[in-house]
Amino acid sequence: TSFNRGLFSPSQLFVADEYCNRYCVRDCARHIMCMKQWLKVEEAGMSTWPLMMYSSFRFVQMHVAGKKPNDRSVFVLEEERDALVNIGYEIAELAARNIEGFKQVFPFGQPKDDLKVNIKLFNLVSSMQPGQSEKGVASNTVLVSCMERAALVNYQEIYHLFLTQHPGTVSSDDYSPLTPAHMLDLIQKCIDYMYELHDYYLDEFVECPLVLGDHIEAFWSFLLVDLQECLNMCDDVIAKIQLFHVINQYFCSQPTLKCCRFHTNILELFGPMVEEYIGCIGNSLTRDLAASLSAEDWLPSQQSGSSSAVDGCITALSSLDSFVAKLAWPVEEFSLRLQEKVFGIYCDQYVNMAKYTHERLISYLQQATLTVHTTLPVEVLCMLNTLLHLKAQVLSKYSFTQRSPGLAADSTPDALSVLSEIFLSAKTLIIEKICAPLLSLLAQLSLHDLTASFLAKLKLMMPGKVSCQDYRCYLNLTLHLFLENITLDDFNILVDWYDHQFQQIQSWLSTRPPFSLQNVQMESIFELVEIIRDSFEVTTISEAQLNSDAFNSTQDRMRMEKSRLQLLSSD
Secondary structure, three states, rough: OEEEEEEEHHHHHHHHHHHHHOOOOOOHHHHHOOOOOOOHHHHHOOOOHHHHHHHHHHHHHHHHOOOOOOOOOOOOOHHHHHHHHHHHHHHHHHHHHHHHOOOOHHHOOOOOOOHHHHHHHHHHHOOOOOOOOOOOHHHHHHHHHHHHHHHHHHHHHHHHHHHHHOOOOOOOOOOOOOHHHHHHHHHHHHHHHHHHHHOOOHHHHHOOHHHEEEEEHHHHHHHHHHHHHHHHOOOOOOHHHHHHHHHHHHHOOOOOOOOOOOHHHHHHHHHHHHHHHHHHHHHHHHHHHHHHHOOOOOOOOOOOOOOOOHHHHHHHHHHHHHHHHHHHOOOOHHHHHHHHHHHHHHHHEEEEHHHHHHHHHHHHHHHHHOOOOOOOOOOOOHHHHHHHHHHHHHHHHHHHHHHOOOOOOOHHHHHEEEEEHHHHHHHHHHHHHHHHHOOOOOHHHOOOOOOOOOHHHHOOOOOOOOOOOOHHHHHHHHHHHHHHHHOOOOOOOHHHHHHHHHHHHHHHOOOOOOOOOOHHHHHHHHHHHHHHHHHHHHOOOHHHHHHHHHHHHHHHHHHHHHHHHHHHHOO
């Protein structure tokens, strides 16, 4: 209760009032005497209740100055005025000392409200000092100075605690630069102090929140000095960025501290460092990718079916993307600039991978010879998967830039255009290569033309119908390889292959006049159409895609030829 902390009980107060009235002891003198005794108690190392000091000083101040500062009472003794001024200096010094060491004097904000009353007492005494014309502004200025000194005291206490826990790091009298690991520990202790300040002292500064904000800014400014010295002595960029991540994560989690003066200084300090680090990662990825691609065996990986080098590069780029997201840069303009820089690295790496893959694909296709008894090498399918994945990655990045307002990644559309051209060229080359056995079969059918020379007809392997069953086996095997190994089917490769076969048949038919096909040719073409249609019906191609223009044109020509044959048979 209040009585246990020094105040009189009602009965004690009655006795004291009666004594003062009987012996003509003025109330003002009585309170001044109490304050002098309390100051002696404080000098002896014991603590008093600040509310008693505040109440007594407020009583004497109102008695001496009146309710208005310029209304001087004629019933006040000069010695009381002098005593109030003299004791005011001592109380101001005591209150300032308590405020500067509030973490030690009022540990964890206890006793509750004592620090708040101490601040009110300090403001009251400061406003009574001579020469304070604007008492509110002046007292706040003095209070801010006290809180700045308190910030220094608290930071030195935390620093010495750190030195105690890490003996031999630096001399206790020498503030030499710390290593990043030690600086990280010191930063964490400073953050713990901020949480302690918020949990236990926030209510004490409810009447002067700006003063507490200045205290926090001053506290972090002392850490900034040690942090800059640590960064100047350290060459490990990753360790530096780890320090930034810890600081930035805390300040971003505190709405009142986000983008404050210290936080802004940290962002300006680490901004160029982060940009340089991302650029170095891009250069390192370029070198690593070139070395990996040169040693690539183009065997499909279990993860995506594409090359292992490309999978590794995509994983590294994803890590870079996660790194930028984890930074959580609070300034939107700089954050967008970092994302644009990462997107540029993405696009450069994807284009380089696609160009190299395309070159290797051309080389493999030139060396490969396809017949109805052979099929595509697995390396070609791996390269096709690689191009498919690269294009899918760029498409996902492009859609992200379209959904992000303010993000202008100019390199993304250019990379998408280049990759589209590369993929279109690769798809055309592969389709032409896998259609080569069909061209050979059509060339054999050409030998049955009426206009074919006698020597050409002698070159037939066997007279009569050309066998298409080998082509059925080849087609089914190649389709099986595509369906088993191509992991992305969003680009109509099978549809284009299906159409290209009928376009080749239609082209072969268009070079022959109507009603000029021989029976062997008609039977073989009918069988080829049936084989191709049946083989592709079991795939993911829709009915509308199966009934393409090339298929319908071929069907029309063959129905016309069949009707002619039926007429000749009836005659």
